[in-house]
Amino acid sequence: xxxxxxxxxxxxIQEGKTATLTCNYTNYSPAYLQWYRQDPGRGPxxxxxIRENEKEKRKERLKVTFDTTLKQSLFHITASQPxxxxxxxxxxxxxxxxxxxxxxxxxxRLAVHP
Amino acid sequence: xxxxxxxxxxxxxxTGKKLTVTCxxxxNHEYMSWYRQDPGLGLxxxxxxxxxxxxxxxxVPEGYKVSRKEKRNFPLILESPSPNQTSxxxxxxxxxxxxxxxxxxxxxxxxxxxxV
Numbered sequence: 001x002x003x004x005x006x007x008x009x010x011x012x013i014q015e016g017k018t019a020t021l022t023c024n025y026t027n028y029s030p031a032y033l034q035w036y037r038q039d040p041g042r043g044p045x046x047x048x049x050i051r052e053n054e055k056e057k058r059k060e061r062l063k064v065t066f067d068t069t070l071k072q073s074l075f076h077i078t079a080s081q082p083x084x085x086x087x088x089x090x091x092x093x094x095x096x097x098x099x100x101x102x103x104x105x106x107x108x109r110l111a112v113h114p
Numbered sequence: 115x116x117x118x119x120x121x122x123x124x125x126x127x128x129t130g131k132k133l134t135v136t137c138x139x140x141x142n143h144e145y146m147s148w149y150r151q152d153p154g155l156g157l158x159x160x161x162x163x164x165x166x167x168x169x170x171x172x173x174v175p176e177g178y179k180v181s182r183k184e185k186r187n188f189p190l191i192l193e194s195p196s197p198n199q200t201s202x203x204x205x206x207x208x209x210x211x212x213x214x215x216x217x218x219x220x221x222x223x224x225x226x227x228x229x230v
Contacts, residue, residue, distance in 0.1 A: 008154065034218065043118075043204050043221030044157070089156070091219075101147075101172075102219060106156035 002027040006090060006105040013080055014113055021075040021108045023090035028103070030092035033066055033073050038087045038107065047088075048075075080112045116141045120205050120222035127195055127229055135190045135225050137205030143220070145208045146188040147172065148180065150201040151224075157204065163188055195229040202226050 005024045013019050023033070031052050036044035050057045050066045050073065057064045063076040077084050087107040094103045118139045127133055139146065147162035149172075159172030163182040177199055179191040188207075192199060205222040 004156075041202075041224060041226070043206075043224050044219075045221070046218035049218065091157075101159065101162065104149075104157040106154055 002094070002103075004028070004090065004092060004103055004105040006088075006108045008106065008108070010109040010111055012111045012113065015081060017080055019077040019080045019084065019110055019112070021088050021110065023073040023075070023105055025071050025092060028071075028092055028094050029068075030094060032093045033064075034091045034093075034102065035062075035064055035073075035075050036089040036091060036104075038089055040087075044089055044104075077110075080110075082112045082114055085110055085112050116220070118205055118207050118220050118222040120203075120225050123223065123225060125225060125227050127227070129196055129229055130194045133192050133195060133227075135192075135203060135205075135227070137188045137190065137222060138186050139188075139205075139207040139220070140186065141207060141209070141220065142185065143207035143209050144185070146182070147206050147219075148178070148188070148190045149204045149206065150174065150199075151204060152201050160190070160203075192227075195227075197229045200227060200229050 003026045034049045035047045038044040048064045050064045061078045065074045087109045089107040091102045091104045121136045144165050148160040149157040151157050158174050160178050161172050161180040163169045166185050169180050203225045206219040208217050208219045
């Protein structure tokens with residue numbers, strides 16, 4: 001069956017460290033993968049998109065990798081800050097019912113402690 | 115300011131009482147969709163619309179209806195709500211959604227619905 005898996009357990013790290021979140025998928029062949037940030041009770045906000053022919057994408061303190069062989073994307077936040085505390089969702093583009101749509105993982109909650 | 119606006123933000127209703135959650139976007143996006151978010155299950159698509167008067171079922175459409183009479187509006191209708199529809203609902207829009215053209219989704223602020 002098709003699955004997108006993100007760590008369900010919260011990730012707790014110390015301020016200043018690098019946070020690494022994982023997104024694994026099975027039985028999909030996405031051309032794109034996206035990462036979103038979601039704060040409690042609010043809608044997800046787009047962060048980064050990476051294409052299947054891109055190994056790595058950076059935006060300020062954020063870095064995303066995409067390994068289509070391992071079927072995995074890693075999301076890194078360097079020099080993490082308490083303000084980075086949120087839930088991070090990965091989403092991949094998948095063909096379903098004749099059109100492409102975004103399929104979301106359940107998200108991983110990140111807590112950055114001072 | 116570019117945004118997707120949902121109303122209401124919070125709603126408590128009783129089983130069987132019809133309700134509508136409104137969604138409006140000001141970005142002239144073609145594609146709009148509704149999701150529900152439940153703990154541990156992530157975002158699941160309810161319905162989507164590729165353009166005006168074009169709507170189709172997502173993954174969990176049972177018990178919901180939608181309409182797309184204007185490009186900017188995409189209301190979600192629960193004709194006879196039941197307790198299992200208690201959830202956090204999000205409306206989203208994006209400029210286009212065709213094969214090979216993937217763009218970010220813009221989400222509304224969410225509607226927390228409780229059906230008792």
